[in-house]
Amino acid sequence: MDAVDVLSAGVVAAPLLAGWSVHTLWMRRRLARERLDALTGVPARDLFTFFARRDLRRLERVTVLVVDLDGFKAVNDTYGHAAGDAVLVAVASRLRRWAAALNGSVGRLGGDEFAATAYVEAAACLPRHLRVLEAALREPVPFREMTLRVGVSIGAFTHTGLPRVDLSRALRRADEAMYEAKREGGGWRIADGPVPEMTTTNGRRTGRPGTTPLPGGAR
Numbered sequence: 001m002d003a004v005d006v007l008s009a010g011v012v013a014a015p016l017l018a019g020w021s022v023h024t025l026w027m028r029r030r031l032a033r034e035r036l037d038a039l040t041g042v043p044a045r046d047l048f049t050f051f052a053r054r055d056l057r058r059l060e061r062v063t064v065l066v067v068d069l070d071g072f073k074a075v076n077d078t079y080g081h082a083a084g085d086a087v088l089v090a091v092a093s094r095l096r097r098w099a100a101a102l103n104g105s106v107g108r109l110g111g112d113e114f115a116a117t118a119y120v121e122a123a124a125c126l127p128r129h130l131r132v133l134e135a136a137l138r139e140p141v142p143f144r145e146m147t148l149r150v151g152v153s154i155g156a157f158t159h160t161g162l163p164r165v166d167l168s169r170a171l172r173r174a175d176e177a178m179y180e181a182k183r184e185g186g187g188w189r190i191a192d193g194p195v196p197e198m199t200t201t202n203g204r205r206t207g208r209p210g211t212t213p214l215p216g217g218a219r
Contacts, residue, residue: 037108039085040092048107048115053167055105055117056159062104063120063129063158064170066178067095067137069112070151070186083143087150088112090141098133115171120158130154130188153181154188 035047043051055062069091076084092106095114099106102118109115120126134154140147155178157170173191181189 037092040089040108042092042096042114043105043107045107045109048105048109049167051105051107052115052117055119056167056170059103059119061120061122061158061160062170063118063126063156064167064174065116065118065133065157066109066155066171066174067091067114067116068153068178068182069137070153070182072112072150075148075150079143079146079148083148086143087141087148091137091150091152094136094139095133098129098136102129115174123158123160126156126158126190127188130156130190134188151186153178153186155179155181155191156188157191 035044036042037044042048052064056064069087072084072087075087088108091112092108092114095116096106099116099118102120104116104118106114106116118129120129134152137152137154138149140149142148155174155176157173157177159170173193177189177191181187
């Protein structure tokens with residue numbers, strides 16, 4: 001093949017390659033959209049897991065949070081699912097802004113439960129950040145001609161350069177702290193230490209959804 005043939009082949013191939021690049025980009029964006037929560041627009045569980053693991057790898061001090069709304073069922077039962085959806089959208093947006101300001105990620109785990117990561121410069125600063133988050137999430141949500149109110153329970157666990165802490169363990173510790181907050185009427189709690197304090201089943205705190213013991217008593 002002489003130089004002219006090579007040049008001609010390149011001219012023909014260029015639009016094909018360009019078209020393939022556009023198609024690949026479109027596919028990537030489509031896959032990303034499909035991994036977003038359809039209602040709130042924040043990452044769903046799988047995509048959040050990807051981002052959160054990245055955060056744990058690249059930052060020296062990462063706080064992992066589990067956020068659960070209090071009184072959400074009452075909003076749904078009283079005002080309907082459209083009202084509940086409005087609350088979820090507002091909470092997701094507020095949590096995303098908070099996490100973004102701290103170089104973190106956010107995701108919806110399901111129902112009225114969310115998770116987030118955040119970079120907090122020092123342990124002494126974490127309570128202040130959590131107070132700001134709690135106040136933001138408790139703000140009334142406008143809906144038609146009324147305002148909706150929900151409470152919130154937040155659990156936090158900070159990875160501080162300890163021997164490798166995987167995301168599932170960090171989420172479990174944050175989940176335990178959230179449960180403690182909920183038992184005491186809401187607010188926020190910070191987990192102490194990397195070792196889970198409560199029993200776990202199938203990798204989650206016993207009693208949480210999806211923790212039915214496996215056949216034969218396996219855990």
